[in-house]
Amino acid sequence: MNMSGVNALRLARRPGPGTQLSLTPSYRHKSPFNHRSLSTSRHMAAAQTEEPARERERGLRMQAWQCAGYDGVGGLSLATVRIPPVLRPNDILVRVHAASVNPIDASLISGYGSQVLNMLRLAGQLEQGIVDPNFIEFPVTGGRDFMGEVVSVGHCASGVKVGQHVMGVVSPQRQGSHAEYVVTPASNVCLVPKGVTNEEAASIPYAGLTGWSAVVISGMMRPNAALGKRVLVLGAAGGVGSFLCQLLSAWGAQVTGVCSGDAENLVAGLGAEPLDYRDPGTKQMLVRDGGYDLVVNCSGSDDLEYLEALKSWMGASYVTLSPPLLTNIDNSGIVGGLVKSVRDVVQGNARSVSQGRLYKWAFFMPNPSALKHITDLMAKHRIRGVVDKIFPFSDAPEAYSHVIAGHARGKTIITMQ
Incomplete structure (x- = not known):
C-alpha cells in the first residue's frame, strides 16, 4: 500500500500477517532551483520500524524545547510540534537519542547572532522557493549536535542508511537537536564508532x-x-x-x-x-x-x-x-x-x-572530511567524549543553566532515555 502527501510524514501499514508500522516519508516539493518531484519511501527492518504507542497516538508529532523570543532560559518551553519533513534531497531525518548543550545554544536563545542567522534562514527559504514578506524566525529550537538513529533519507542522500546510528551537527540557522527528531544534511553526520556511548557521541561533533x-x-x-x-x-x-x-x-x-x-x-x-x-x-x-x-x-x-x-x-x-x-x-x-x-x-x-x-x-564550520577523521580517531580510542553532566530531556532548561554557569569539564548532555 502506497500513501503520499505534500511535505508530510504518514504511517504506512504493510498488509499480511504480523503487520508492522513504519515511518514513511512522502513529499513533493517544487522550487525555482529544482522542478523535479521528490518522492521517497523507505521501510526499516522489522525490529527497527515499530513506533512506540505514544508516537502513534500523537499522530507523528514530537516534543521540542523551543523559544518564542530572545528571553534566555526563562523563555524555553516544551512544545508538541510536527516531526520535520525531509524536504531537501540530501537531508536525513534522525530520531535523537542524545544531544549536547553548547555555549552557542545558550547565547542564541538570548539573541546572539540573530541578524546573521536570520539572513541565512531567509536564504534557506528562497532555496526552497518560499518568499515570505512576514518572515519571523520563531519558534526556534536549540541544539547543534546529536547522536541518534536515521529514520528517513532524501533521495540523493548518501553514506547513511535507515536504521544506522549516527552522530552529527546541525547548522545554527536550522531548527536544532533539542527535540525528539532533527533534520540535517547527510554530509553532516558520520556513523557512531563501536563502543562509543550515546552521550559520548553527542558530545563531540560541534x-x-x-x-x-x-x-x-x-x-x-x-x-x-x-x-x-x-x-x-x-x-x-x-x-x-x-x-x-x-x-x-x-x-x-x-x-x-x-x-x-x-x-x-x-x-x-x-x-x-x-x-x-x-x-x-x-x-x-x-x-x-x-x-x-x-x-x-x-x-x-x-x-x-x-x-x-x-x-x-x-x-x-x-x-x-x-x-x-x-x-x-x-x-x-x-x-x-x-x-x-x-x-x-x-x-x-x-x-x-x-x-x-x-x-x-575561528568559527564553527561543517566539514565532512574532518568529521570522518575525528570519528576514525574515536574508533582507535585516540579521542573520547568528555561528558561533564547528563540531564534528562525533561530538564533541558537546567542543562542550559548549567552551561551558562560556566567552568564545565567537557560537555553537558541531554538524553532521551
Whole structure:
C-alpha cells in the first residue's frame, strides 16, 4: 500500500500477517532551483520500524524545547510540534537519542547572532522557493549536535542508511537537536564508532568541528605536519579545549593546557601538560617562554597578552573562538558590524604583526572530511567524549543553566532515555 502527501510524514501499514508500522516519508516539493518531484519511501527492518504507542497516538508529532523570543532560559518551553519533513534531497531525518548543550545554544536563545542567522534562514527559504514578506524566525529550537538513529533519507542522500546510528551537527540557522527528531544534511553526520556511548557521541561533533576550524583552517596546522609542534590551549577543560588536547596529542604535537587547578588531572589525562590559570606565574612563564607555534583560546574571553607566548617570525598564530563579529553585527547592523569587525582584527594585529605573530578568528564550520577523521580517531580510542553532566530531556532548561554557569569539564548532555 502506497500513501503520499505534500511535505508530510504518514504511517504506512504493510498488509499480511504480523503487520508492522513504519515511518514513511512522502513529499513533493517544487522550487525555482529544482522542478523535479521528490518522492521517497523507505521501510526499516522489522525490529527497527515499530513506533512506540505514544508516537502513534500523537499522530507523528514530537516534543521540542523551543523559544518564542530572545528571553534566555526563562523563555524555553516544551512544545508538541510536527516531526520535520525531509524536504531537501540530501537531508536525513534522525530520531535523537542524545544531544549536547553548547555555549552557542545558550547565547542564541538570548539573541546572539540573530541578524546573521536570520539572513541565512531567509536564504534557506528562497532555496526552497518560499518568499515570505512576514518572515519571523520563531519558534526556534536549540541544539547543534546529536547522536541518534536515521529514520528517513532524501533521495540523493548518501553514506547513511535507515536504521544506522549516527552522530552529527546541525547548522545554527536550522531548527536544532533539542527535540525528539532533527533534520540535517547527510554530509553532516558520520556513523557512531563501536563502543562509543550515546552521550559520548553527542558530545563531540560541534566542539570537534569548531576546534578543527581553529587549528587547521585558521591556525593552518595540518595533521601530517603537527608532529613536534608546540600548542597552547586556553580553556583546556571545556568542550572544545578538551577535544583539542586529545586531537593535537594524537597528531604528535606537544600540548600545554591552561585550566583551573581542579581540572589539571583531567587535562593531563587528555595528553596535555596542565597549568593553573589562577596561578599568577602561569601567564608570565608562558610569555617568557615565547616558543609556541599556535595558541588557541577556547576560554570564552580574549586575552591578547598570550600573543607574546608565540614564536616570532615563524608563522605562529593566536586563534580566538570568541570573535566579536556576530555581536558587532547585532549591535551595528551588517555594514556597520563588518566595518567594526575589520577594525577589531586590524587592532588585534597592529602590534603582533610587527613581531611576526598573527591574530585570527575561528568559527564553527561543517566539514565532512574532518568529521570522518575525528570519528576514525574515536574508533582507535585516540579521542573520547568528555561528558561533564547528563540531564534528562525533561530538564533541558537546567542543562542550559548549567552551561551558562560556566567552568564545565567537557560537555553537558541531554538524553532521551
